[in-house]
Amino acid sequence: MNLITAIKLYVEKMCNESGPGMKTILLDKETTSIISMAFSQSDMLQREVFLFERLDSGRSNERMKNLKCIVFIRPTKQNIQLLADELRSPKYGAYFIYFSNIIPRTDIKYLAECDESESVREVKEVYADYLCVNPNLFSLNINSSMHRLNWLPDALGRTVQGVLAVLLSLKLNPVIRYRAGSVVSQTLAKQIYEQICKESSLFDFSRTHENGAAPPLLLILDRRDDPVTPLLHQWTYQAMVHELLNIHNNRVDLSNIPGIPKDYRELVLSGDQDEFYGNNMYANFGEIGSTIKNLMEEFQRKAKDHKKVESIADMKNFIETYPQFKKMSGTVQKHLCIMGELSALTTKRNLFEVSELEQEVACKAEHSAQLQRIRKIIADERISVDDAIKLVALYALRYERHANCDTSSLLQIIKTRGGKTAIVPSLIEYAGTHMRQGEIFNLVRISDAVKLTRNLIKGLKGVENVFTQHTPLLKETLEEVFKGRELDPMYPAINSELVPFRRPPQEVVVFIIGGATYEEALAVHQLNNAGYKVILGGTTIHNSESFINEVLNATDGMQFKHTKTMLKYISSDNY
Template sequence: MNVVQAVKLYITKMTEESGPGMKVILMDKETTSIVSMVFSQSEILQKEVYLFERIDSHSKWDNMKHMKCIVFIRPTPENISLLLRELRYPKYGVYFIYFSNVISKADIKTLAECDEQETVREVQEVFADYLAVDRHLFSFNIVGCLQGRSWNAQHLQRCAQGLLALLLSVKRRAVVRYEAASEPCARLAERVRDLLRREAVLIDNNIPFNGEIPTPQLLIVDRRDDPVTPLLSQWTYQAMVHELLTINNNRVSLAHVPEVPKDMKEVVLSSEQDEFYAKNLYSNFGEIGQTMKSLMDEFQKKAKSQQKVESIADMKNFVETYPLFKKMSGTVTKHVTVVGELSACVSRHNLLEVSELEQEISCQSDHSKHLQRLKNLLANEAVRQHDAAKLVALYALRYEKHASNALPSLIEALKTRGAPEHLLKSVVNLLEYGGAHARQSDLFGLQDAVKITKRLFKGLNGVENIYTQHTPLLKDTLEDLIKGKLRENLYPTLGGEDGPYGRRPQDIIVFIVGGATYEEALCVHQINQAYPGVRVVLGGTAIHNSTSFFEEVKSAMQGVHRTHTRHIRNV
């Protein structure tokens, strides 16, 4: 179940079916992102696509009849009307139209009636309707999917359609399980189940049925069950870049870095296009430093050998190896710049100290010690306001029910150090969003005997690294599912009539309403390695760092009356 490969196959099919000749690809905002996540511009150029156009732009080109037009858009009402406008006054010679999801017969009929000049050669549905972030990770790039405890209707529809496309693209018939205590999970599960029933013929035609293997499961869970994971500082390369610099559709802005080279103001970090990144996404920060040194040494060795251009043979050799040399030079410069900026952030903002306390609060219970260390860090001016607010939010979640809870005084301390209003609100909103009342799980292992024992053993054995003690709740949930221990009353099944869903599943798609994180992607990667024969794919409404997670919470809590945090005044 490789989601990058699934999307790539569809896009390759689109570029090949139109035959040889110069092509333009006409996309909408979302499909532009879908394509750019899996193909670089140079790779697309190799497929004779010379022009990229947006269907919602009023392009200056008048008449391009010599070019074939590949249309790749989502089947939304807005896009259909823009496509109708295009077909009434066609700029290009012929059109090959691909919708990223199911399109209604009525819309097809309208398009046919509009194609008076008979320029349309092909209309097809391809199911590339999600952002393939990594082989086992996908997203819909929606921050703020809920309004209070309910879905934003548009986002609900988008996620349901996207999940249908995902199942069709990886050719899996799945039963749907969801978190029983979460209203948003139940709504999405029902909507997906309804779409699967409505498109039963399409599924039968596209996905072979195999009664021999356990039915794949689509498990829908709620971010509010684990509000801790998105708040933690990260120490693996990919997650750290996202937390400190932000990865947006595989792109990272370095424009703020002093004296950054002009061509490095925005860099692409894609495991499909960058071998070094693919090998090191899950390496921790210490390992990255060592690996960077080896890369530099190798590059310098190659650079020295390139300098000896004395004969015709040397020149020929240089010309042949130059593109690879140049590519390596670009890779080295890019990663040295990124790692250099990460390193500067860590020392500038005392992130080792901040992270150590974050990990301790999330993994251990020691109120007086944590409170004292937290007060010391709040008094340290080198600690960023954002990190200070994260620490207070973690304290609020861990010690919500503690008899000596000091949250009001910690919020006062944030005010005193000049934290902006939105961060103060974030702490209170987070407790309202993901406090004990909102969670189905025993997040901190306070009641569950198994979890208490697990934590005790972990404490006795020590951990490999004080900065990576925490494991996301998702790990326990997935391991229970793989072992057939996930309780049906807590995670009921919809549409179980499809087959032997009671068996231990081999294929699992887990979707987090409210957004996933790169720490959870690492956890899924580790599970895929630890359980041979099991394939897990993770998706979320978004891929969060702590900043976008605060945005998620703010959006969900807008206009909601506080019922569990009324005791915190003046916020």
């Protein structure tokens, strides 16, 4: 159950089947990202892939008949036509074609007719049609999946293909459960099931449950059941970088930050390619600060040692260790750049104060005291308007039906600061109590909230430990699954013929329509460390900004039924 390993095996297969010798690889926009998130360019060079080209970037007249061409593309209509044009006038000597998902026979026949020079040596399907973010986390990079709270057709089609590819690459034929009452969840479950039935030969894996074990589970969830998790500031390394700097396809763009060295304006953050990041992506802000401090001290010690090159033996030792020394130098510099910016933003935006209040609203029911604190903090010019809006959004979600709920007056304060007040009523329409299956705020362990503390990490001035008492709904749900609890009322099965098993599943793939988060990935990581087997995926991986944009897109053009009392406080230019 390792997604990065699954993608790597497919790419290794492509490189090996094309035989020895120099190769080029022809990609589309999405498969370029799929490859780059699993392999570095130097990794591909070691596999004799020396040239990377895009199928959709226009053709050159140069012929390179001495090169073999690996074609790795998604089986879209546009790609089929572009590949057909390539085969009619082949640029390379031989083509080894791999589609990232199931391709219709009619398209294969069409391509065969276009291959008049008979330059195609292989045509195969490899089910690498998703972006492997972490070994247990995947994304489909669909930033907006709904309009008027219904599936966008293209997003639905892409999601079906992506989830099928994950199941095929992991060799799973699962029980499919979906969130009861969610039309989008049920629609996705039905379409995935229909495709599995249609392609039954592909899903004819050995059924371990016939020997007494429960079949694997595909659990389809709706982001609207837990709108709180994407709104909270994150404090583990990977999640914090995404929240404050934005991770896109395992890359962080620092080009707009003054003083960043040229070589560090775009950084790759891949646990598979960066050992330090892989070991520390789930560490909290204080821990990562201490770890980088120790790494820097070790680097300084080794740098000092390297200055003492006085003999032939010293020179030989330096040359032998130089690659590791250079790699360590780059690692230290890269993570210092990131941590320096995270620290600066944390101070500039008063995020310890903001996050403490966010966590208390999410985890503790004290309406009157919290209302007063929110009023004070959102009126403070030192607090960014965006952070203020998220506080009001959390308050509105928690106290939507409280007798003294005063969201409207908070929106008035946001309005005077020029904030986008429409976000809050849109969020209530998207994921208010009328939409949620259960009450997420009742899950909180009050004793945990009382233990809220700030622990200074000794030896690293100004870095504090984090507020992590919030538990995402996903963790509670998965704990219920692994306890073998009855799931039918809340998560009915679309293929009930596989369900007469009382034992809990051993393998679970969770897919969240509307996007997953790195906080939920942390919960899955913790469960996997405890011996479970869970893969998490989503239409995208959200930070608070992308989640708010998804909410606004999903509710655009709707007539709001549940937030009428708020609307009169919102000016038309903001709404």
